[in-house]
Amino acid sequence: MTPDLQLVVERALAEDLGMAGDLTTTVTVPQDATGTAYVVSRGPGVLSGTAAVEAVFAAVDPAVRVTWHRRSGDKVAGGDLVATFSGSARSILTGERTALNLLGHLTGIASRTSTFVALVDGTGTRIVDTRKTTPGLRALEKQAVLDGGGTNHRFGLFDAILVKDNHIGLGGGLVPVLDRLAEHTGHLVRVEIEVDSLEQLRTILTYDAERIARDKSPVAHAILLDNMTPELVRAGVEQVRAHPAPVIVEVSGGVTETSVRALAEAGPDAISVGALTHSVTCHDFGLDLDVS
Numbered sequence: 001m002t003p004d005l006q007l008v009v010e011r012a013l014a015e016d017l018g019m020a021g022d023l024t025t026t027v028t029v030p031q032d033a034t035g036t037a038y039v040v041s042r043g044p045g046v047l048s049g050t051a052a053v054e055a056v057f058a059a060v061d062p063a064v065r066v067t068w069h070r071r072s073g074d075k076v077a078g079g080d081l082v083a084t085f086s087g088s089a090r091s092i093l094t095g096e097r098t099a100l101n102l103l104g105h106l107t108g109i110a111s112r113t114s115t116f117v118a119l120v121d122g123t124g125t126r127i128v129d130t131r132k133t134t135p136g137l138r139a140l141e142k143q144a145v146l147d148g149g150g151t152n153h154r155f156g157l158f159d160a161i162l163v164k165d166n167h168i169g170l171g172g173g174l175v176p177v178l179d180r181l182a183e184h185t186g187h188l189v190r191v192e193i194e195v196d197s198l199e200q201l202r203t204i205l206t207y208d209a210e211r212i213a214r215d216k217s218p219v220a221h222a223i224l225l226d227n228m229t230p231e232l233v234r235a236g237v238e239q240v241r242a243h244p245a246p247v248i249v250e251v252s253g254g255v256t257e258t259s260v261r262a263l264a265e266a267g268p269d270a271i272s273v274g275a276l277t278h279s280v281t282c283h284d285f286g287l288d289l290d291v292s
Contacts (some may be wrong), residue, residue: 004139009055011136012098022094033089035291037096039103041076042284046114048072048147049106052140053083056099061091073110073147082285089291100285105137106144107283113148113276116260125264125271126151128250132278141277153272160190162224174200178207181219192222192250201225201236205243218245225268227253233266 041047050072057064064087070076085092116127129145129152131138142152154160163177171177181191195201201223208218225236233251240247251263252272263271 002139005052005055008102008136008140009052009059009098012102013056013059013095016098017094022090025090025093029090029093031090033291034087035089035092035289037085037092037287037289038081039083039085039100040286040288041078041080041082042286043078045076045107045111045283046148047074047076047082047107048110048144049103049140050083052102052106053099056095056102057085057091060095061088063087064091064095072143075114076107089289092289096287100287101282102140104282104285105134105280106140106147107285108280109141109144109277110148111283112280113145113150115257116271116273116276117149119257119260120264120271123261123264125268127260127276128153128270128272129276130252130272130274130278131156132274134277145276148276150276151270154190160192161185163191163193165194165196165226174203175207178204178219182211182216185219187217190221191219192224192248193220194224194226194252195236196226196228198232198236198239201239205239205247209244212244218247220247222248222250224250224252224272230262230266233263233268237267 047070050068054066057066064085067084067086068082070080070082076082113127120127127150129142129150133141138155142155145152154162161181168174168177171180185191193204195204204220204223208220211218223240225233228236228251237249240249248270249268250270250272251268255263255271255273256275260271260273
C-alpha cells in the first residue's frame with residue numbers, strides 16, 4: 001500500500017466510523033457471523049480502484065478475503081461479477097460503503113477517460129488529465145485516468161512549469177517571462193506555456209528560434225493552445241511543426257465529448273480534459289451479502 005493510499009483510507013474510515021464504530025452492525029449482527037459478499041457492476045464501464053478496496057479491508061479486518069473477478073483497467077458490463085469479499089459479516093458491512101465509494105468514484109473516472117480515448121482513436125492524440133482533482137485523492141484519480149487509457153499531466157506544482165495567463169500578466173508580459181524562464185530554469189525542468197492567440201505562439205517560437213540560432217537551449221518544451229477552435233489549433237500546430245526544435249502541442253479549454261474529435265483531428269499531441277476528474281459520475285456497484 002502506498003503512503004497516499006493508506007492516508008486516504010485512514011481518513012475515509014475515520015470519517016465513517018468516528019470514535020464509536022459501526023453502531024448498527026455491532027447491535028444487529030452476531031459477532032461470529034460470517035459470509036460472502038458479491039460485488040456486481042450495474043452498468044458498463046472500465047474498472048479502477050481495486051487497490052483502494054483491498055486497502056479498506058486490510059485496515060478494517062485483514063482476515064477478510066478479497067477476490068477479484070475483474071482487475072483495474074478491465075471493461076465491465078452491467079451484471080458482471082467484479083469481486084467477492086469473504087469473512088466476518090461485521091467487517092464486510094463496516095467496510096462496504098467506504099470500499100464501494102472509492103471503487104465507484106475511481107471507476108467513474110476510468111470510464112469517462114475511456115470514452116474520451118475512444119473518441120480520438122486513430123488520430124494519434126493523447127487524452128491527458130489536469131490538476132482539477134478531488135483534494136487528497138489526486139494520486140488515486142490519476143491512476144484511474146491511466147486505467148482508462150489516458151495519460152497523466154504533471155502531478156502538481158512541483159514537477160514541471162506551466163505558465164498561464166495570470167503568470168504572464170503579473171510577470172510584465174510574455175517576453176519578460178520568457179527571459180526569466182531562460183535565466184532560472186535548468187535543462188531538467190520541463191516548461192509549458194499557455195497561449196490564447198497565434199500571436200503569442202509566434203512570439204514564443206521566434207524567441208526560441210533566436211536562442212537556437214545562438215546555440216542556446218529553447219525555453220518552451222510544450223505549448224498549450226487554450227480555448228481555440230479546431231481551425232486555429234491546426235494553424236498553431238503547423239507553426240510549431242515548422243519550428244527548429246521539437247515542441248509538444250497540447251490543447252485545452254472546455255473540451256467535451258462533442259468537441260474532442262475535431263480538436264484531435266487538427267493534429268495536437270495531447271488534449272487535456274478537466275472533466276475526467278472534476279465532474280465525473282460515480283459508477284454504480286451493488287453488493288449482496290450471503291450470511292452463513
